[in-house]
Amino acid sequence: MLSRSLNKVVTSIKSSSIIRMSSATAAATSAPTANAANALKASKAPKKGKLQVSLKTPKGTKDWADSDMVIREAIFSTLSGLFKKHGGVTIDTPVFELREILAGKYGEDSKLIYNLEDQGGELCSLRYDLTVPFARYVAMNNIQSIKRYHIAKVYRRDQPAMTKGRMREFYQCDFDVAGTFESMVPDSECLSILVEGLTSLGIKDFKIKLNHRKILDGIFQIAGVKDEDVRKISSAVDKLDKSPWEAVKKEMTEEKGQSEETADKIGEYVKLNGSLKEIHAVLSADANITSNEKAKQGLDDIATLMKYTEAFDIDSFISFDLSLARGLDYYTGLIYEVVTSASAPPENASELKKKAKSAEDASEFVGVGSIAAGGRYDNLVNMFSEASGKKSTQIPCVGISFGVERIFSLIKQRINSSTTIKPTATQVFVMAFGGGKDWTGYLPERMKVTKQLWDAGIEAEYVYKAKANPRKQFDAAEKAGCHIAVILGKEEYLEGKLRVKRLGQEFADDDGELVSAADIVPIVQEKLSQIHEDGLNEVTRLIKGL
Amino acid sequence: MLSRSLNKVVTSIKSSSIIRMSSATAAATSAPTANAANALKASKAPKKGKLQVSLKTPKGTKDWADSDMVIREAIFSTLSGLFKKHGGVTIDTPVFELREILAGKYGEDSKLIYNLEDQGGELCSLRYDLTVPFARYVAMNNIQSIKRYHIAKVYRRDQPAMTKGRMREFYQCDFDVAGTFESMVPDSECLSILVEGLTSLGIKDFKIKLNHRKILDGIFQIAGVKDEDVRKISSAVDKLDKSPWEAVKKEMTEEKGQSEETADKIGEYVKLNGSLKEIHAVLSADANITSNEKAKQGLDDIATLMKYTEAFDIDSFISFDLSLARGLDYYTGLIYEVVTSASAPPENASELKKKAKSAEDASEFVGVGSIAAGGRYDNLVNMFSEASGKKSTQIPCVGISFGVERIFSLIKQRINSSTTIKPTATQVFVMAFGGGKDWTGYLPERMKVTKQLWDAGIEAEYVYKAKANPRKQFDAAEKAGCHIAVILGKEEYLEGKLRVKRLGQEFADDDGELVSAADIVPIVQEKLSQIHEDGLNEVTRLIKGL
Incomplete structure (x- = not known):
């Protein structure tokens, strides 16, 4: 009867499956995500054959598991610790928003937004970033000031480059400060958080490219770009x-209708980059800049910023780069993004692109891109307030966002053959040794002892088998990366005794210590605290780049 | 120029907004989520007026913030610690799956699945639970055995009851064991995790209702229900x-075509509930049961289970309840769900339902429902293996799922006026006191000192203001719940001294201690370790129900 109902379910899987494939195609789809491209193609060319489901995750997404998951969790914990250190509170917003909330915020990238199907009720879309939902939250709750962090997934229907950490579903780790404060103070704190965060993740060779939207706008005015352009x-x-500049210039003059002179004037400025001090000095000596209202405002901000980046001792990480523009609509002041040597595409990118067999994944011919970014957006909250009919109030905001998958891909490169990352937290393995005709395997007894350890907060396992030979139990303990075995000996246990033994190659010849079963918890706790005295584990070392 | 481009954006928000509302309606929508129902109604009756966006989260979803967020994070951390204690590794799967993966798994509830819009490419749906993605993961990667936990959001287009923790977007905290093991061993560990988890969350008055699908199927056979029914x-x-039984009986006979006798026979059995021991004894003495192959298999499992629940000392929490059936298609063995006194709807539920003004939220007339649930599903992984054309291999599974929002709603009830939960982690507030014509406010200096504390891992803040009077700085420190103030006195700082002061009512008259600026980090660390020696903070007390 049961199997009938199961058959029904299997049939229903099959009949509801949208994709028809031959068995040959199905074999291809059972390969890991890297083959997603082939699977998709195959699915678009239905052949005659059995109805089947393809065992894969959707394009641009992946499952996270094992040591990758441990590393990623360690990144999250490093960053959330950092955000808390700076007084951040955390919020959690829904993964989808009303579609109208996201509309008009992302410039050309709006086409990358995932929509939910209209199944009756409201029209919704998956969030594209955490910034717009944050501004919606601030406006909706009439919040005057907040420092909030948010670590969560966002969604973009972009071309994936999986091994470079460019995915359709990915995490952002955001810290934002909303509220009216002394100019450049929260901005410089955000920059400090960038430096502190990346440094504590063992990334040292990075550069914060920084620019100011007002300076950029001033330059465009000076060069004679019309407002609407x-x-x-x-x-x-x-x-x-x-x-290269030549290509960009061509785009400006041939495609976007600017004069040669305008383009060249822009070119003079956007080629400038150097330390805050250097570029500030260059611009301050430029009468065109200092006499342009917007550019002057931006330049004054930079002067203020310099005092604070010096106090935080982060100047050396910053490159004032007038070519940085950033695509999003909502920025109004400082903008910045962090690059490393892995950010740029390979030198022969366009050749590689031509050679690449499939355009489904761009990993071969793109770089990691920026690993963190942010800026000031002073009007976004008020857009929501006004558009919802609330009283207009400006709540200026500034923030940063760490791209975890991209940072992860850099940290992964540090892993060498000697790095072992244990995916479980298990410390103790409870075993039973015995034999003979009357040997039961002490399964309920092992459970009882294990439960005592659990109740004391100790991570412990045992094998799920009535009788297991010592070899199998040691293998399982080793696989779980345990430090200690607690052994129920057939005779010893009856005498109220347990054997506690250190695990690992160097203790192979050590029989351990026979102790009173009543004292097992404090004895194990003491041993574990000795073991963990030596400090940093492998994940921490890896994360910190030690 | 900039403002022009902003205007463009605002216009684009407005013109792209789908919902038209009058200003009066807009005022209503600016109220918190509780008014979501009204807002939705309003949005369905467009009136003439200004184009606007409604500042709300989609129906059945909400923002989490402040102390709610702190409490929920503490629940997650308690449960993930528990799962790790049992040797669990964690995985993360995408929030959406290929639509065919979810098809045919959820019985009548399949209609509650959220679909993504077809924007070209694959057809996808938001996950409905974490179990099906887990089984897909196990099948896809040919995993033979794993203990995994997964804490993540799932999505159901159901009627929300927000204050009872019944939402459209909600968290599940799952622990599952896949692999072929000694009968009932992982099952009893899952039950132990249920008890350990709820107890450590301060929930004590719960009952695990438990049944076995095979016993239930046996009973249906005995009563004469045809396989297809x-x-x-x-x-x-x-x-x-x-x-009540009468209503269910009526459904069986009048709607579902069973005879009076069949229904009565089922009624005899499903009214049975009591301890494992009691009901096991009753069923063992029943020749109909013991001679039915399926029922006998189930009963043998129960006998085995009893040995292990005794070893784990969790018998007293279990009620063997033959009326428990659970809706999902995929269960094949033990099934269980956890209820508390808050689980049931109010006694006058149907009256309340009639009175309730809106059916948008059911909080008034429903209970919290089950707060955790799970069971054995031995065929789900193999369904995926077979349907994808892989070799058929049975990977039996058993698992549990904690309903965090429902548990949260129970924990919230414990909060009384004396409970203060601090949403920030900030420990130290860095201030500057001074005055006079030449007083700068020491802002960069405060930043420098704060940076020293951050670098040492200490949570520290300062006000984002060039000059702030002492009152404002103390207020900000109090708001952040800080324990210590580090004060830069105008003269003292010039002499290389900082003042360290305990905060709080009882230290109001204490001027603190003048220390050397060079020693500030170790001195603050020492003070903090003294302060935190007294142990449990308010969140921990609240979570543990102390």
């Missing part, structure tokens, strides 16, 4: 990290 | 927690 010229400038 | 009769039995 600013956004499209800004998005041309934004390509300077990937394209 | 089993699922629908099972789903009638499943309603016994909400409806």
